[in-house]
Amino acid sequence: MKLREQSQNLGLRIGTIQVVAFLLLAVLGVRLYYLQIVRGDYFQERAENQRIRLIPIPAPRGAIFDRNGNILVDSRPTFNVVISKEPLRTIDTDERIPEYSRGLSLEPQVVTERLNAINKQTDFETLILKDNASMQDIAWVESHSLEFPELRVELQPQRFYPHGTYMAHILGYVGEISPKQLESERWAGLRPGDIIGKGGLEEYYDEFLRGRPGFRKVIVDSRGRIQSEIEVVPPQAGQDLITTIDFDVQMAAERQLENSASKRGTILAMDSRNGEMLAMASQPSFDPNVFVQGSKTREGRKQIAEYWQDEERPLYNRAIQGRYPPGSTWKIPMSVG
Numbered sequence: 393m394k395l396r397e398q399s400q401n402l403g404l405r406i407g408t409i410q411v412v413a414f415l416l417l418a419v420l421g422v423r424l425y426y427l428q429i430v431r432g433d434y435f436q437e438r439a440e441n442q443r444i445r446l447i448p449i450p451a452p453r454g455a456i457f458d459r460n461g462n463i464l465v466d467s468r469p470t471f472n473v474v475i476s477k478e479p480l481r482t483i484d485t486d487e488r489i490p491e492y493s494r495g496l497s498l499e500p501q502v503v504t505e506r507l508n509a510i511n512k513q514t515d516f517e518t519l520i521l522k523d524n525a526s527m528q529d530i531a532w533v534e535s536h537s538l539e540f541p542e543l544r545v546e547l548q549p550q551r552f553y554p555h556g557t558y559m560a561h562i563l564g565y566v567g568e569i570s571p572k573q574l575e576s577e578r579w580a581g582l583r584p585g586d587i588i589g590k591g592g593l594e595e596y597y598d599e600f601l602r603g604r605p606g607f608r609k610v611i612v613d614s615r616g617r618i619q620s621e622i623e624v625v626p627p628q629a630g631q632d633l634i635t636t637i638d639f640d641v642q643m644a645a646e647r648q649l650e651n652s653a654s655k656r657g658t659i660l661a662m663d664s665r666n667g668e669m670l671a672m673a674s675q676p677s678f679d680p681n682v683f684v685q686g687s688k689t690r691e692g693r694k695q696i697a698e699y700w701q702d703e704e705r706p707l708y709n710r711a712i713q714g715r716y717p718p719g720s721t722w723k724i725p726m727s728v729g
Contacts, residue, residue, distance in 0.1 A: 444622070445476075445610050447518060451603030452549040454630035456563065456593060458639040459670075463554065465563055465594070470550040473522040473533055476542045477510050483542075485511070491540070495532045496522050499690050509584045519585040523550060524685050541617050551587070551684045557677040558646045561709035562637065564592020565680035590683070593633065603630035636668035645673035658710040676706040 456465040473496060480488075485507045492503045503521070510519045522529060525545060533543050551566045567590045573579050579588065588602070589595035606627035610618045638661075645659040652675075661671040678699050686692015699707055 443611055443613075445612050445618075447608040447610060449606040449608060449625075449627045450548050450587070451605045451627035452629045453551060453566070453587075453603060454601040454632040456601075456633045456635065458635055458637045458642070460639065461634075462639040464559060464635070464637070464639070466552050466554065467549040468552045469547050470523065471525045471530055471545055472520050472548045472550075473525050473529060474518045474544060474546050475506065475510055475521045476518050476544070480507075480510070480542050488540075492521065495536065496525075496529050497689070498522055499693070502689075502693075512584060520548075523548075537617070544618075551680075553680040553684075556679050556681065559637070559642060559673075560592075560677045560680050561674045561711065562592055562635075562672050563680060564594035564596075565590055565683040566594055567683055593635070597633055601630040601633060604628040636663075636670065637672070638670045642671040642673065645671040646675070649673055649675040656704065656710075660711055672711045674708075674710045676702075676704045678706040 452467045455463055455467070458464055488507065489500055489503045492498060493500045498521075506519060506521050521543065525533075530545050533540070533545050536543070553560070553563065553565070566587050569579060569582050569584070569586050569588050571584075573588070574582065574584065582588070589598035594601065604627060606625040608621060608625075609623040611620045611622060613619055641661050645661060649655065649657055649659060656675050658675075659671065659673045660669065662669055682692055682695045682699075686695060
């Protein structure tokens, strides 16, 4: 009798376990069906997006020439240290600030600004952490690639003003777009970190000079390191700009102001037949390369601050912003007579 009762209890337990197991398998099967069949395309696309990255390739800005084909502004290749957002998701970025500062000789404030900017961007974006990187910077990034997988070195175009302070007010300079400018309709479609013209011809003809960036489609591992390249869409370089400026006339005007007693003032030369400007010199002047190459370094920021604080106002274009009393226009026709 006891054996029969024990056998019945055992059979009941086994049956209960079988029912529970069946229910669990049924729930698991329904869940797998939902994930693999119903939402399969969604999760496959999401998985692909997790391992595929689009890395932007900046477009070289168009060159600026004088009327005789002399180069006034050009772009040259330079090595930049860029930072990717994806590997930073699981990292305390505050701990990275002193590391980047020491390794790349950057001001902590600059590093903080760059990290804040990259955190505001959409997924998988990159941003320049340091431009015009030295061989020492490149060696540091490469030797710490396992420790800092979010960093890499890329060859990118950088604006270069071969004549330094000469023609600076005509040409202007370039720099990163500001948060306020990103809200403007004129700059719609641009992202934090994009380079735009600031002042002079660089700003006025920015859409003409800027070009269109390309991208690299790459496969990355779980740490965000590039494993292989799938596709490359090359950038479209900006268009060149030919001005009416005559380089020789411009340089003569610049040197005349440099050799003057006050070393300040403005000289303009115009073709009276058609109104074309041959020269527009304003002194004192500034070096546009400082804004391009030094905006993230201690020395560069110091120089830029000195430009803004200088009582001689080197950023001030006296040719179009200054107010001067006119000379006697009557003396000209009288001298002809």
